[in-house]
Amino acid sequence: MGGKGSPLTYEKSLTIEICGSSGDRALAAGEILIKTLSDIGYHVISFDAYPAEIRGFGKTVAHMRAGREFMLSLSRKVDILISLSDRYAIEQLRNLNDEGVVLFDNRPNNVVYEDLPHDADQTEAHRLGPGVYTEKEGWKTPTKDDVSIAGHLGPGMYLYGIPLYQLSQKTTNESRSRNIVVLGAVAALFNVPEKEFINNLTAKLGKKDKSIESIIAAFEEGRRYVIENIVKLDPYSFEKLSVDRKSYRLMDGNKAVAQAAIDMGCKLYAGYPITPATKIMEILSDELPRHGGVVVQTEDEISAIGHVTGAGFAGVRAMTATSGPGFCLMTEFIGYNVMSENPIVVVDSQRGGPATGLPTKTEQSDLNHALFAGNGDTPRIVVAPTSAKECYQWTAEAFYLAEKYQTPVIVLMDLFLSLSVRNVSLDPIPDYKKGGNKFPTQEDMKLYLRQKITDDGVSPRALPGLENGYQAVSGLEQNEYGTPVYDELSHTRMTEKRFRKIQTALENDVPLPQRIGVSGRVKVGVISWGSTTGAVMDALDSILKQGKSVAMLKVIVINPLREKEIQAFFDDCEKVLVPELNYEGQFANWLSMHFQKKLYRYNKVAARPITHDEIEEEINRLLEE
Template identity: 35%
Template sequence: MRHDLVIRVAGESGEGIITIGETIARIAAREGLSIVTFRTFPAEIKGGACMIQVRVSDGKISYHGEKIDFLVCLNQDALNENYGDLHELGALLCEAECDLPEEKSPRTVYRVPFERIAVREIGSRISKNIVVLGTLSQLLDIPVKSIEAFLAEKFAKKSKAILDHNIDALQRGIRFAREKLGGTSGFKYPSGKGDRRLLMTGNEAIALGAAGAGLKTFFGYPITPASEIMEWLAVHLPKMGGKVLQTEDEISAICAVAGASWAGAKAMTSTSGPGLSLMSETLGLLSMAEIPAVIVDSQRGGPSTGMPTKTEQSDLLLALYGSHGDSPRAVLAPTSVGDCFQLTGLAFDLAEKYQLPVIMLVDQALSARLETVDPELVKQPPAVTRLSVQPGADGGYVRYRLNESGISPVALPGTAGGEHMVTGMEHDELGNFACDEETHTAMTVKRYRKLQMIGNDPLTRGLSLHFGDEKAEIGIVTWGSTAGPAEDAVRLAASMGIAVQAIVPKILNPLPHEELKRFFARVKHIIVPELNFTGQLASLLRSTYRVPTISLTKIKGVPLEPSEIVDKIIEAQESLSVRSEKRYGRAG
């Protein structure tokens, strides 16, 4: 039997809420447990409501959980905001003075005067979160030794006094739970038996994946929720001999990527929707001039400035088509933090091999979430390098040669005999401006053929997630981080006796046609859950495959919940029954 526990800690930003969640996550990862977290960010720079939810499991999980088993609220606002998400059999740990809503069957409540313990007994308000951690760990039976060891590492660079101070706060929290709250709650933290796992955010996994893929130059402009990618690389990439430069805007960033990549360096930028909008002209240049580039878009609520700290999946069509003219690019969509690492490597491989831009679509929730990753997956892969030539001093080099392979070998600047032009204008094989119909047709076909080749490349085969029952008539197609709640929804539906199967393509351009066509042939209903208003993936599937879809959209700035998907599944199931009734007549 799988053991899951969903914990949420809520309070005021700046109180160390996130530290509590991260400490629990870090300890669980070390014990080989699986972790998926979700956190919200206040719109304010300082203060404002924030929360972190941690789902711990001894099985495989891909979603942060819907109902909370154990809720921790450090003030009244946090309680008012989060109490509704507490499971009816869940428990609450809160600041002593909080008022609770009246209920017919009250849930277990633990009240602790955290503020008083921190301020009066310890004499420092900032220790409050460590007191909470102590009480929480005692109630959930988290091994104290692991927490102490973690704190010792965390404060290793600080003075012994600071560590002692924190251990004291931890112990006071534990003591209060033992003496006043009866020691343990009915909730138990799963016990780990597996090997230590790595714990990282989606943004960290992308940055690490890029470093592993041989990224040499990164150019970017700060933007929520993608900035951490650049910040991580700024610290670590130079250690590996790479360069990171913050530019004056996103246009400059992607143009520098174009220049650096043309000069031979693996190059990347990361941004969010507003930045991708600004970059779209240069995406066309990269397609036209056939220059490899990796662009990460961590989507947030849009359009325009939208909701910078909230999640959404509404840049799909921009990623697929954004730019004037016919401008091919590959689009990848990781579904988990592990994917963020692996698909970043793939993005570089595809960009280099096919000399085109590759966009990776993640979203705020995936960028910011901490998740455990199997260390076996986090290996530096052998990277693909660009097909290049040394033409020799006699010259005769043809940059855009129309050859059978479809990929024209590159002479990098600095190579003798390789002098050539690259250009955003339509050009002949030599790179000289040409606007006759034959050239434009031949070159457009050449550029688009690369997408077809990517679709047939073993690098992109078997990338989709499949889950559920292959015989099910109800199908789900989704993308990106919505894979997590979809997987839980399929499981939940199965427990209700409704068979569902799902496919989650991780490459959205080109789509895995054969795989999708086989899927569509197996199902009667196609539900497409995604986080945007217009149903962007649904419309892509309809126009590409001429299949009817049931679009399930959400634009609340937070991920879909499994129950919301299950509701749609039930609707589909009901219409299936109605249809069979029509066909076979009402029984009895």
């Protein structure tokens, strides 16, 4: 390997995509690569795209970003595209930088491609399927059918051909190890240390793959091929960084939620499988029994929230997790738990909707539902973490708040947060957060009133087994004893009480929204929620380095809102931008219900996360307007 092969240090972050058809194991390769980059000291974030249907074909893309500096979002532009399936990877070329790198299989298995003109209908070409050439039979299928990625690169892009199929066959007697061969090529081409790669290969495949030696041989073969045959010309390179990331763990939002549930003493998880929340149940079904807990896969989401509700009455910490369609089914129980003042934690990992919608695509369009779902006046706490780290922190907080304020707490994630992997360092949960229940005093127990009217709105909550702690619960309006009543005074007082405790939560337990950027007056301020916040923070980081007058406010607790602080931020901003991944501008609408400020909305329903460069463009546009 010659040319610019000496290890250069790429100062900016690099975005890499591995694209293949289902069965090409592109995602497995991505998982190993991202872990290796994390192990050598890079901050990483990854997010995979795969088809909604469970089947053996369709496009899969492992998308990852790695850099020396902390980052929270993905880049729209890709620097390195690795093709395990040209027919799908060609579509990804539109995101490749003008000087991006493409690695492709230059000896595919007898598949011969017909190159197409610039304006050819790619969809039609894909529909017809690949042409196949064999020595005996010649052309077997129509010729104008598929394309090679080699014919579609922009003029300044770098193309490296590696005989993935041949090398895979040579080392493992099968073509399925092309993903491993290409990792070897990546190691050599971009100076990723071999040792860490092999450690991760062994960790990932060693347990279930008896032929780990041949897998490592496939990796080595890819590496050797590049060293001996490729002239490196591109400027991209990694190196082992001398930083200590021992306290960092590679995890996605789902894993963070599951870990928080375990650490908070959750003893019951009930759920029904649904993308993208299923993994929470999968992790807990392994882990919770080891911690004295139980996982129940229920017949549907109504039953799941019913189980969690029952656990709450029994004094057991419990949680369910779902996505939009499942959350719709749970709506009735949200109101029921508001009325019966029962602590439950519900995680809604949003995906494209409405209805079944886009099962494997991210969106932030359940906010209205999370805030308002249910009949009657149904106050609840809604939190929206913005990163995997916060998924851990705010799921733990959700248990605490639910128990302390005896109310449903909804943790609003999204598919991107659920499934994107990052290396994070988790902050330990303070001990006092692990038990928030307001137990009745001895005085209270002289005449136990489950729904006692209090100044802070929170009634003492006796757990089963406490002497004289009898209580009746239902979905009916009640008096302080818990007896059903329907009179004006009782309903008014109880409704006020249910809203009052949310106000108490606001005063005592909702942290100030974090302001980042220029203090005082600014030309553009951004207020953000959920996973889009990461993109805003990365964009702001870049813009602030240019000395521009911008700031942002990160809002995690969506209800109740820290109105005073948000108003102060609005007062400082000439223009306020609200970016979010939904069509209506649901957060902007929520803010408009509380504030008079004119908001500049930036809405996308792109079936992918908003990227930092898109936000940066929009901020700059507003600055120049």
